[in-house]
Amino acid sequence: MRSALALTIGVLAACLALSGGTAADPAVPQGFPGVVPAFFTAARRPAAGDRRWLARAQPLAADAPGWARRMYRRSLLVLRAATDPLSGAVVAGARPGWAYVWPRDGASVAIAFAAAGYRGESRRIARFLLRLDLDAAARFRGTGEPVPGRSAQGDASGWVAAAAVAAGIPPEAGRRKGAWRGRADYQEGDGGNYLGNAIASTFAAGEGTAERRRRAGAIASSFGTARGLARVAGDPGSGLDTAAAWAVRPFPLPGLHAIARRTLLNLLAERRIRFGLLPSQQWQGGDDPWTAPTAWCAWSLAALSRIDDRAGRPREAAADRRAALSLMADLRRASTRRGLLPERVDAQTGAPASTTPLAWSHAFAILAIRALWPEGRR
Numbered sequence: 001m002r003s004a005l006a007l008t009i010g011v012l013a014a015c016l017a018l019s020g021g022t023a024a025d026p027a028v029p030q031g032f033p034g035v036v037p038a039f040f041t042a043a044r045r046p047a048a049g050d051r052r053w054l055a056r057a058q059p060l061a062a063d064a065p066g067w068a069r070r071m072y073r074r075s076l077l078v079l080r081a082a083t084d085p086l087s088g089a090v091v092a093g094a095r096p097g098w099a100y101v102w103p104r105d106g107a108s109v110a111i112a113f114a115a116a117g118y119r120g121e122s123r124r125i126a127r128f129l130l131r132l133d134l135d136a137a138a139r140f141r142g143t144g145e146p147v148p149g150r151s152a153q154g155d156a157s158g159w160v161a162a163a164a165v166a167a168g169i170p171p172e173a174g175r176r177k178g179a180w181r182g183r184a185d186y187q188e189g190d191g192g193n194y195l196g197n198a199i200a201s202t203f204a205a206g207e208g209t210a211e212r213r214r215r216a217g218a219i220a221s222s223f224g225t226a227r228g229l230a231r232v233a234g235d236p237g238s239g240l241d242t243a244a245a246w247a248v249r250p251f252p253l254p255g256l257h258a259i260a261r262r263t264l265l266n267l268l269a270e271r272r273i274r275f276g277l278l279p280s281q282q283w284q285g286g287d288d289p290w291t292a293p294t295a296w297c298a299w300s301l302a303a304l305s306r307i308d309d310r311a312g313r314p315r316e317a318a319a320d321r322r323a324a325l326s327l328m329a330d331l332r333r334a335s336t337r338r339g340l341l342p343e344r345v346d347a348q349t350g351a352p353a354s355t356t357p358l359a360w361s362h363a364f365a366i367l368a369i370r371a372l373w374p375e376g377r378r
Contacts, residue, residue: 050077058117064373067332072369074339075362076116079109082359088124089142093343093355100139100147103129104186105360107159111250112363114166115370126167129160134178138188150188154180158200162250178204185231186243187279193233195223196243203251216247216255228263229256231280239281240267242293245300249367261304261320264297268323275350276330287347288354291334295341295364298327302371324372331365341365 054073064072083090090106092098110125128144134156137146157178164170180201185194202215222233225240229247232238244263247256271277273287276294301324308317334345341361342352 050080053080056117058115058370059375060369061373061375064369068328068369068373070339071332071335071365072116075112075341075366075369076118078340078357078362079112079359079366080121083109083121083125084142085121085124087142088121088126088128089140089144090125090128090359091142092360093358095355098355098358100141101128101132102139102360103132103134103156104153104159105363107163108250108360108363108367110163111166112366114168115367119168122163122167123169126160126163126169129163130169132160134160138184150184151191152179152183153188154178154183154185154194154197155200157204158197158202158251161204162200166250187283187285189284193222194243195219195229195231195233195241196246198223198233199243199246199251199253199256202253212253213255216253219247219253220256220259224259227266229259231282237282239283241280242267242277242297243280245293245297248300249296249303249371257304257307260300264301265319265323267297268326273347274330275334275345275347276327288344289330289334289347290344291331291341291358291361292343292364294327294331294334295361295368298324298331298368299364299371301327302368306371306374321372324368328368328372 054076057072057076060069060072079090082092089101090109092100092102092105106125106129110122110129113119113125114122131144132140133146135152137148138150138153138156139147141147178201180197181193182191183194183197184191185196187194198219202212202219219229223229223231225236228240229244230236230238231241231243240263242264244256244260247253247260267277267281270281271289273289276289276291277297278287279285279290279293301320305317305320305324308314308320331341333350335341336352336356340357342356343354343358343361345351346353
């Protein structure tokens, strides 16, 4: 029988092979006992316990295709593997530098779990996030301790509030005013006045409908261009930003739906890569597409399709749905043979170019699939 140490090393090496790391560069998630073996298990055939757990998931519509059902199940298993079952801490990925909790990543997992029917898991994550000092850092250990090196980011309070609402926690528990101007956004570069942070901030403080309408108008005025919403306030040259999708989901601002749609459709029309989208037009991180922005744009376009359908706009509903399905096709091409979503993939080959799997990407995949094929749809 192999020793426990040998087994751990073998599992770690296999997991690192999936994520693009090496055995010489070990991932040791701090505060996440067992997360590396769990991620490894998520890439394998579901065991009996996994199958029982998956049976609790909210079903998809009867017409959901087989690939969507497989992506849905695999993504749920990845989220289960990423989440500490006791504390609710969510590790972004089992790899050095990723083995921490980012508020937006953990919140997206909580929202996805709630949508899939796992309310207990969603609540544990939301309660963990509510205990964090969001002004202390961009990322946290599994113990809740801030990790130095990256300053607080401007969307954190909005994401945590959205997670609390999705989990069914009283809204006031998750509402807090958070500074967003002058802070880094999801692209984690220099501080500034960024679109994603501005949109998330409208959800953080819990204002009423009138105030949210006013703030949506202010965002349109500051970030709006003829082609959609730019990344930087007052700077049309900063390029369109996929974070425009957040004004549809998970921070619904109906006053921004039209310009958010225009932004996303223009980004889709300009993409030249078969594997998804870059975070924004002026992205400085190379040409490799990212799975999380691809999936969150699909989620919001699918949501817009349902909104259009209820409003009696069948042509717009069909166009939005086609756009969402096109992005889901990109996501399928970007996934590995085992159905795992890398953080990003090589623009030419589609091979994983970073951490695999990434919990954030799988969370948005679940949400997009549920929006496209909700239970009861005909």
